[in-house]
Amino acid sequence: MIVFSLSRRLVAEALGSALLLAVVVGSGVMGERLAGGNVAIALLGNTLATGAALVVLITVFGPISGAHFNPAVTLVAALRRDLPWRSALLYIPAQVLGAVLGVWCAHAMFGEPIVQVSAKLRAGPAQAFSEFVATFGLLATILGTVRFRPDVTPFAVGLYITAAYWFTASTSFANPAVTIARSLSDTFAGIAPSCAPAFILAQLAGALVAMLVFGWLLKERQTS
Numbered sequence: 001m002i003v004f005s006l007s008r009r010l011v012a013e014a015l016g017s018a019l020l021l022a023v024v025v026g027s028g029v030m031g032e033r034l035a036g037g038n039v040a041i042a043l044l045g046n047t048l049a050t051g052a053a054l055v056v057l058i059t060v061f062g063p064i065s066g067a068h069f070n071p072a073v074t075l076v077a078a079l080r081r082d083l084p085w086r087s088a089l090l091y092i093p094a095q096v097l098g099a100v101l102g103v104w105c106a107h108a109m110f111g112e113p114i115v116q117v118s119a120k121l122r123a124g125p126a127q128a129f130s131e132f133v134a135t136f137g138l139l140a141t142i143l144g145t146v147r148f149r150p151d152v153t154p155f156a157v158g159l160y161i162t163a164a165y166w167f168t169a170s171t172s173f174a175n176p177a178v179t180i181a182r183s184l185s186d187t188f189a190g191i192a193p194s195c196a197p198a199f200i201l202a203q204l205a206g207a208l209v210a211m212l213v214f215g216w217l218l219k220e221r222q223t224s
Contacts, residue, residue: 004064006087012065013091014098016057020069021102021181022109023053028188029110042188043165051162058154067154069095070175072135072207073142079211092177099181107185118183118190122170127195128202130170135206137164138174143214176200 004012024046031045061067066083068074071092078088107114141160145153164172173179173191179200183193191199 002063006090009065009087010090010094012061013068014094014101016061016065016067017069017095017098017177018102018105020050020053020057021099021178022105023102024050024178025103025106025182025185025187025189026109029106029112032188043171046189047162047165050165051158053158054161055154055158058157062154065091069098069177070138071095071177072175072203073139075204076139076143076207076211079208080215095177096180099177100184103181103185107187112187116184116186116190118186118192120186120190120192122191122195122199127170128198130168131173131199131202132206132209134164134168134170134172134174135203136210138172139207139210140214143210143218147218170199173199174203174206176203179203 027049028042028046031042031049035042035045057069058067061069066077068077068091074083074088074091074095077083078085083091104114106112107116137160138157141156142153145156149156161172161174164174173182176199179191179196182189182191183196
């Protein structure tokens with residue numbers, strides 16, 4: 001097994017997060033421009049691009065850094081002692097920085113102002129609860145596949161997020177770094193900064209509950 005240096009792992013987390021957000025925001029802009037006002041078609045384009053990109057990015061960066069791209073995933077990994085806290089505390093800012101750079105990259109590709117603040121409201125208890133459910137399901141997917149079929153984790157995560165775009169009212173951000181970065185994009189994929197704290201708290205809560213539930217569910221039985 002190849003062990004990569006911390007600096008390479010941090011670059012992998014930042015680069016992977018940047019590419020993910022370039023896909024999320026860029027495909028949202030493209031979908032909206034081509035859909036002729038049909039929001040369902042725009043969301044479908046946004047969904048398929050994001051799910052496909054996740055499969056590729058996790059496959060590429062997973063062997064280097066674990067391909068978290070998500071502070072909630074990193075937090076759970078640290079709490080489970082799968083990742084040292086020193087690394088976790090550096091992963092998170094790398095993810096956020098990469099995500100913001102990815103948003104700016106998407107803006108540049110589509111001729112949008114680079115620096116923006118979203119005005120798209122995603123407020124209310126239903127939206128926050130959707131983020132709890134979305135993140136719980138994401139961590140369930142990761143913990144379950146890593147435990148039993150680690151080779152299919154990229155595909156399972158990509159498929160789960162593709163589904164969660166459509167079964168959650170919030171369209172499944174499920175990621176604090178994504179939430180922060182998308183608050184800086186006044187495009188199809190944006191979220192108003194005032195709505196971001198509730199999303200982030202719900203995401204962290206969903207991740208922690210998933211860790212507890214699946215920590216118990218997947219625990220091996222001790223035999224004498």
